[in-house]
Amino acid sequence: MEKKVKLLIVDDEIDFLDTIALRMEMRGFEVTKAPDGFSALESAEKNKYDIVLLDLKMPGINGQEVLEKIKNKNEGIEVIILTAHGSEEVSKETTELGAFCFITKPIDIDRLVTVIRLALESRQKNEIIIL
Amino acid sequence: MKNEQFASDELIFESTISKKMYSSLRRNYFIRLIILYLLPFAFIIIYFHYQYNDLMTKSREMHLMSVAENQSRIIDIFLYERINNILSIIQSPDYKYPIDKKNLNDMLQRLKRNSDAFIDMGYFDTTSIQLEYSGPLSFLEKKEYGNESWFKDLVLSSNNFVITNIYQGLRKTPHFTIGVKLTKNNKRIIFKVSLDPQKIYKYMTSFEKSNDVYILIVNKESIYQLVPNEISSPMSRSPFITSKLSGIGIDEFKLNKEKRTFAFSWISGVDWAVIVIEKEFSIKSYYNLKIELILSSITILLLLFLIIIIRSKNIVKTEKEKQIAKHQLEQASKLATVGELASGIAHEIGNPLNIIANEVGIMQDYANPKFNSSKTLNDLELNFKKIINAVYRIKDINNKLLTFVRKNENELSECNFNEIIEDLVSGFLEREMKVDNIEIIRKYSKNFPTVLSDNNQMKQVLINLLNNAHDAIEGSGQIIFVTSFDSEKIYISVSDTGVGIPEDKINKIFLPFYTTKPVGKGTGLGLSVSFSIIKNLGGSIKVESKLGKGTTFTIEFPLNSKI
């Protein structure tokens, strides 16, 4: 059996977090939930994730900070931003910080899966190029 | 977090402009007005008083002095004339020296024709014995005058006449004497002529028209020579001390320990000074005038003071109204900012939409045979509930938003707010409140006037205020409705004994989407909608709150509302 892709989902809206996690599990991902930026960073330190789905607006440590730290500490990790409303500014800022791309809520789950696949592919390509 | 975009603009409502601030504002205005108007005016008045006093005293002194000068001249002329009378008669070629009694009688007759002041006349040759006498007091004949000082003076003097002080002399009635010497046939002869001072007094006062002064004459020993009976009698001591060297001037004397002014003017041929003093009534009238002036100035100052008090109050009042009007205007323009409203709406509606999308998404998954889900419809109850809640939430927001749009669709009718409130709170709602330990108190104004308003919209406003009050009360408490009115406005207030609103938050509560209530409970639209409804109906709403004590919202409508 193919090795499961490891997902970390970070969102302070618990209802959303639960449903999206459930739906991703149904689609064969191995999912870890983090309700805030702090536990996300903690969790990313202990485990090796392939993809992080990250909300930007959160109390405490906000999404931008989490993005920056995760990208610095974890080589080869891809971060996809989930946000209530996108704007050009946010998109520019987050891509500069190394986000793969961002998806606006409400989320089209098929689109999300496609984006994850693209992210994984680009990561593999990168690895090949580097090696 | 969701209202950060509104928080940056500070709006100040009346309650945050505290009473303290207004009283200091009033004090400032008060002080400014006092400095601007009262002080300069007071200075002017005081300066004017000083100047006036000065002028008054000077003019009074001038008056006294001019009377004194005139009078001294009159007496001067009078005496000069009398001496001339005497000289011309005794030197007349009609008489051959040495003269006899008949001659002397004749001379006196002639003198008396010149002036009725002449009393008698005596004649001396080289001796000091009165050789001949003509007049009413025949016992004076052959009297020795060698010891009389005037006689000695005249004999030794280089002048050919002397005028005595007034004295009683041998005859024991006040009189004075003019002594004249001349040389006839190489012999010195002397004539002594007595005069009645009362006649002089009559003569001189007949020239004086001002009856506000007393005119007196003193000699250089300060002894009264001529004096009105009301003041003193001749030959008694006077309080007027002046020196002949000064000629004419003003000085002070003491009358019953009071300082008074007198004018003096010395008469040149004789050691007499004319003294002029003010009569009591004229001093009083000056005094009264002064008091009157001071009193009227004080009255004016007090009036000004009163005006300043009223004005500073009014200024603050209009300032207050201006502030309120300004903030309401700001508030209205805030509400009208489409961008802000839109962003708020997007945010507020976005959340429930997300929830719906989520729930529908997972149900889609359950329904998808690909995932082999074992879920039945019963298992989805929670998901449906979440969806329906989200829909209601959007509907709620939508309803409230519509009131922003429905600006000109007021259904106006004459509304009695006592009835509207009673309608609203009695019955079901009151019982419901009772369950939560909340007592509803109504204080309705009697004869409360009706105003043209929208019954339904105002009911909505009152429900909003009531709900907020309800939410603010923790445990038990009271919600109080009060109606009142004055000549211009009606007032409806809703007070609660709830938690109150922090001062730094009170300027945000009317903003759309500002809420402190948990997600799903508050929309943050209640007050902003209420605000715009009331504004559309021509009224206004304000809030006062004390943290921990409670909050009062007061709605005002003008009585003759023009909507």
Ligand SMILES: Nc1ncnc2c1ncn2[C@@H]1O[C@H](COP(=O)(O)OP(=O)(O)O)[C@@H](O)[C@H]1O
């Ligand atoms: N009577 C009150 N006592 C205390 N706070 C109040 C009161 N009324 C309103 N507020 C505050 O104003 C906020 C805005 O009220 P409102 O516009 O009616 O929206 P909502 O009630 O949906 O929160 C409330 O969340 C609350 O913080």
